[in-house]
Amino acid sequence: MENPERPGLTISPRIERGRVKVLGFISLVIFILILLASLRGWIPQDLLALQSVLVLTTLALLGVAVLFQQSFHPAQVLAAMTLHPITATIAGFLLAGAVEAAGGFSAAARILSKLGKGVLGLSGVVVVLVNVPNIFAMPCGRVWAAALIPVALAYAAEIARIRNDLSLVAVVVFGLIINAAASCGPSPLGGIGMMGEGMARLPLYVFSNPQQIAIMMMTLFGMAAMAWLMRRYPVKINASVLHRQDNFSQQQRLVGYFALFSYVIGLTVIFIVQPPVPIQTLLIGMTILVMIVGKVSLKELFRGVILHPVTAMVAGFMVAGALLVTGGFDAMTQALTWLAIHTPLGFTGVGVMLIYVPTIFPMPCGRVLAASLLPGVIMFAEVVGQETRCPQCLPAMLIAFVLSAAASCGPSPLGGIGGIGEGNLGLPHGISAMPMQFGIILGVPIAALIVTYMGLSVEFLRINETVLSLFLGAVSGMATNTLLGYPFYQPGGIMGGSFVGGLLMVM
Amino acid sequence: MKSKIFLQVNIFCYLVIAAFLASAVVTSLSSGHPWAITCYNCSSCSRSCALGINPSGFTLSAIGNNPQMYLAAANIRLRLGEAAERDPDMIVTIRGKENMRAGQALADGISKDAEVMTFRMKAKDAAHYCLLCAACEKNCPVKLPIMDIIEDLRDDGKFNR
Amino acid sequence: MENSTVKTSAAAFILLLLVLVATGLAYVLQASSSTKFEGTYPMVKPMVQGAFNFYPDRVEIKLAEDPLPVNRIAVFAYDSQDRQICILKPVYDRTVVLTRDNYPDYRVHFRNGKVDGYDLLQGHVGFQEKMNFVDILNEAKESGRRYGVQECLYPICTRCLDVCVVRKFFVLDMVVAKDGTIYPIFRNAGCPRCGKCMKACKQGVICRSIDLPSMVPAGTGTETVPYKPPDLEKALEQMTY
Numbered sequence: 001m002e003n004p005e006r007p008g009l010t011i012s013p014r015i016e017r018g019r020v021k022v023l024g025f026i027s028l029v030i031f032i033l034i035l036l037a038s039l040r041g042w043i044p045q046d047l048l049a050l051q052s053v054l055v056l057t058t059l060a061l062l063g064v065a066v067l068f069q070q071s072f073h074p075a076q077v078l079a080a081m082t083l084h085p086i087t088a089t090i091a092g093f094l095l096a097g098a099v100e101a102a103g104g105f106s107a108a109a110r111i112l113s114k115l116g117k118g119v120l121g122l123s124g125v126v127v128v129l130v131n132v133p134n135i136f137a138m139p140c141g142r143v144w145a146a147a148l149i150p151v152a153l154a155y156a157a158e159i160a161r162i163r164n165d166l167s168l169v170a171v172v173v174f175g176l177i178i179n180a181a182a183s184c185g186p187s188p189l190g191g192i193g194m195m196g197e198g199m200a201r202l203p204l205y206v207f208s209n210p211q212q213i214a215i216m217m218m219t220l221f222g223m224a225a226m227a228w229l230m231r232r233y234p235v236k237i238n239a240s241v242l243h244r245q246d247n248f249s250q251q252q253r254l255v256g257y258f259a260l261f262s263y264v265i266g267l268t269v270i271f272i273v274q275p276p277v278p279i280q281t282l283l284i285g286m287t288i289l290v291m292i293v294g295k296v297s298l299k300e301l302f303r304g305v306i307l308h309p310v311t312a313m314v315a316g317f318m319v320a321g322a323l324l325v326t327g328g329f330d331a332m333t334q335a336l337t338w339l340a341i342h343t344p345l346g347f348t349g350v351g352v353m354l355i356y357v358p359t360i361f362p363m364p365c366g367r368v369l370a371a372s373l374l375p376g377v378i379m380f381a382e383v384v385g386q387e388t389r390c391p392q393c394l395p396a397m398l399i400a401f402v403l404s405a406a407a408s409c410g411p412s413p414l415g416g417i418g419g420i421g422e423g424n425l426g427l428p429h430g431i432s433a434m435p436m437q438f439g440i441i442l443g444v445p446i447a448a449l450i451v452t453y454m455g456l457s458v459e460f461l462r463i464n465e466t467v468l469s470l471f472l473g474a475v476s477g478m479a480t481n482t483l484l485g486y487p488f489y490q491p492g493g494i495m496g497g498s499f500v501g502g503l504l505m506v507m
Numbered sequence: 508m509k510s511k512i513f514l515q516v517n518i519f520c521y522l523v524i525a526a527f528l529a530s531a532v533v534t535s536l537s538s539g540h541p542w543a544i545t546c547y548n549c550s551s552c553s554r555s556c557a558l559g560i561n562p563s564g565f566t567l568s569a570i571g572n573n574p575q576m577y578l579a580a581a582n583i584r585l586r587l588g589e590a591a592e593r594d595p596d597m598i599v600t601i602r603g604k605e606n607m608r609a610g611q612a613l614a615d616g617i618s619k620d621a622e623v624m625t626f627r628m629k630a631k632d633a634a635h636y637c638l639l640c641a642a643c644e645k646n647c648p649v650k651l652p653i654m655d656i657i658e659d660l661r662d663d664g665k666f667n668r
Numbered sequence: 669m670e671n672s673t674v675k676t677s678a679a680a681f682i683l684l685l686l687v688l689v690a691t692g693l694a695y696v697l698q699a700s701s702s703t704k705f706e707g708t709y710p711m712v713k714p715m716v717q718g719a720f721n722f723y724p725d726r727v728e729i730k731l732a733e734d735p736l737p738v739n740r741i742a743v744f745a746y747d748s749q750d751r752q753i754c755i756l757k758p759v760y761d762r763t764v765v766l767t768r769d770n771y772p773d774y775r776v777h778f779r780n781g782k783v784d785g786y787d788l789l790q791g792h793v794g795f796q797e798k799m800n801f802v803d804i805l806n807e808a809k810e811s812g813r814r815y816g817v818q819e820c821l822y823p824i825c826t827r828c829l830d831v832c833v834v835r836k837f838f839v840l841d842m843v844v845a846k847d848g849t850i851y852p853i854f855r856n857a858g859c860p861r862c863g864k865c866m867k868a869c870k871q872g873v874i875c876r877s878i879d880l881p882s883m884v885p886a887g888t889g890t891e892t893v894p895y896k897p898p899d900l901e902k903a904l905e906q907m908t909y
Contacts, residue, residue, distance in 0.1 A: 198550025
């Protein structure tokens with residue numbers, strides 16, 4: 001259908017919805033108001049937990065639907081829920097709990113400490129550590145975050161002692177968190193990137209490499225922003241977390257090493273082989289193995305499970321289901337289309353806004369907005385492609401949106417991974433959001449640029465991508481050297497960064 | 508007193524969350540396809556469907572035990588009368604220009620013999636029109652038996668397993 | 669010594685018995701009760717024939733019979749690069765109508781006379797190539813290129829090939845006929861008659877030979893004879909027995 005205001009511009013009618021639904025707009029407004037109230041702290045968390053806010057919002061939206069005589073089946077609210085990240089998170093927490101109880105992460109801290117004294121140095125190890133979730137991308141970043149945050153804390157504490165700079169703890173921990181948050185984008189085990197590839201009918205895993213390179217840079221930008229924030233506005237970190245007890249006997253240490261290697265090798269093998277078995281099953285199997293070898297009791301196991309992010313994710317999905325029922329997402333797409341046609345922003349400007357909607361309204365899981373808004377993104381990308389005559393417009397905008405959605409669970413004040421770091425470090429709630437969002441805003445366009453100028457390919461070790469990855473890895477290493485107070489040319493950091501860049505292309 | 512009320516509200520909300528999660532397990536068991544909860548929702552299956560159906564909608568309908576759930580199905584050609592008879596709320600594209608409900612299109616005077624293209628339809632209707640080529644199953648990263656759901660729904664539109 | 673020999677023999681006998689029992693149990697339990705041993709070679713149903721009528725604004729195709737069982741058929745035409753462009757159309761009253769707002773659904777590539785892959789041309793969120801199928805058909809007709817209808821959905825559907833237990837010996841293979849249709853052929857010599865391909869084919873293209881429709885009208889008093897398309901006859905001649 002030709003747009004009368006823009007002759008020659010064809011908007012596919014297949015995406016245009018029917019008449020404007022008032023109910024959809026009302027539910028959208030309610031949702032945005034609740035989100036703002038949570039972001040601003042107008043709803044005190046000590047009285048009403050955010051999960052309660054989200055559940056009450058769901059009930060309110062469904063009540064509004066009943067008032068408008070909108071018929072719906074309760075199962076439609078279930079339709080918005082993606083069980084995959086929830087069950088992957090729980091399984092990941094169980095495994096991390098088992099490995100922690102067996103002393104695996106204390107073993108990891110010891111190994112990192114030894115590595116830091118070697119060729120890579122402190123900065124090289126930091127670059128590798130914070131990029132582990134990106135290299136072995138899991139369908140939910142919390143699988144790695146749960147395991148590596150204690151390790152990162154222990155190692156960062158050591159760095160802080162050596163460099164005499166407490167803010168480095170936050171820099172390293174939140175670098176890991178933003179990396180873990182975004183890592184569900186390129187994951188070949190049901191990541192958000194696969195949703196985008198599937199909906200746009202692109203070949204499998206074409207989004208993986210550009211996303212991984214962009215996440216490496218996103219991590220760097222996030223760490224730099226965090227460093228600036230911590231130095232400009234010094235915040236007291238809970239010093240008790242810096243003193244980690246390591247009273248394990250020799251026998252216990254051996255068990256700890258075994259648990260750690262089972263964990264790392266197990267996840268690596270799953271990642272490489274990608275067996276046609278749900279990853280949750282494999283994680284539970286590994287948990288049982290570690291429990292048997294490490295003689296871990298059930299009580300110790302459940303200590304590793306953090307219910308808060310899981311319940312926040314479920315509550316977030318409930319709200320998404322209610323918005324689906326009331327047509328809130330359709331209203332959002334209609335509103336954006338109206339803005340595109342009637343304002344100077346145009347489709348290009350609104351398309352950019354749409355890409356960053358998950359970052360502006362960060363939910364506890366990026367899939368909540370990804371699944372709902374992907375059709376709208378594809379529609380916008382087609383129109384922008386016509387306006388700009390750029391053949392790569394669709395995949396470029398799609399990958400940017402996917403990465404923005406994937407990373408958005410990091411800065412989310414509604415149970416995002418950043419909250420875990422803030423809690424561990426005793427930082428004020430919400431302080432890590434801005435640096436992470438800064439990292440996301442700068443990192444997302446890198447993926448789009450790679451797709452635009454290098455195209456899409458599943459070729460193994462494509463020359464241009466590999467060179468770029470190695471180069472940016474080295475840059476990342478140099479920047480990490482600087483962040484840790486070393487000269488930028490320190491070889492350890494550069495080697496670590498290049499190693500990460502190479503691994504990203506191999507994995 | 509005030510904080511006690513809020514505490515009770517919080518507990519109630521958490522119980523609702525637990526019940527919501529549990530309901531997914533219960534309904535998927537009731538549908539006879541409990542393996543549907545292992546779906547990754549990655550849409551890899553939709554990559555290969557020549558009829559433009561998003562087969563993950565079938566797994567979602569099995570999770571919710573709701574064959575009336577709407578899923579995207581953007582490439583099935585059929586007559587408007589047939590579409591409206593199957594489901595007046597089926598969203599169809601008329602003459603490649605406009606999306607509307609099949610019932611609404613008939614009421615607006617469009618001929619029942621006019622060929623339309625589906626846009627969104629119920630899972631049970633999509634199962635009826637599915638070509639049963641199993642291309643979706645081949646693309647699934649965890650090899651879920653999606654055809655089991657489609658064949659279950661095909662005859663009478665209900666989960667009978 | 670004697671006692672130990674007896675004991676060893678007894679142990680060996682019991683072990684052998686256990687192995688036989690276990691093997692028997694495994695055989696009985698693993699055999700699927702739903703898979704019927706058809707005991708007959710698979711045959712390919714005669715391809716439905718269609719008469720094309722070209723009009724200025726549309727193309728109508730009259731079919732000789734109703735396609736089974738999904739009432740949907742693939743209409744194809746070859747383009748200048750010898751690729752098969754297809755559209756999936758519903759059949760009403762044995763008639764298929766193509767209009768100028770019909771766009772193709774998929775495109776099949778060939779290499780050395782064999783199918784080499786396909787592209788889906790219709791996305792399900794408005795992502796499509798703008799190629800009008802009526803124009804493609806008209807162009808094919810004017811250029812003398814092949815066009816027609818077919819029920820087999822290969823390479824979209826590969827169910828028969830996926831279930832064939834002797835696939836690696838090419839007992840079941842896909843051929844492209846002279847008229848451009850793609851359909852399966854069988855090399856009966858290697859076929860174990862497991863019946864899986866018949867069960868897997870939901871389009872009804874592969875069936876039991878006794879289920880094939882007769883070309884002789886009913887009630888004429890003559891014996892029913894299964895029909896084989898001429899190309900299939902020729903392909904069968906080249907098979908070894």
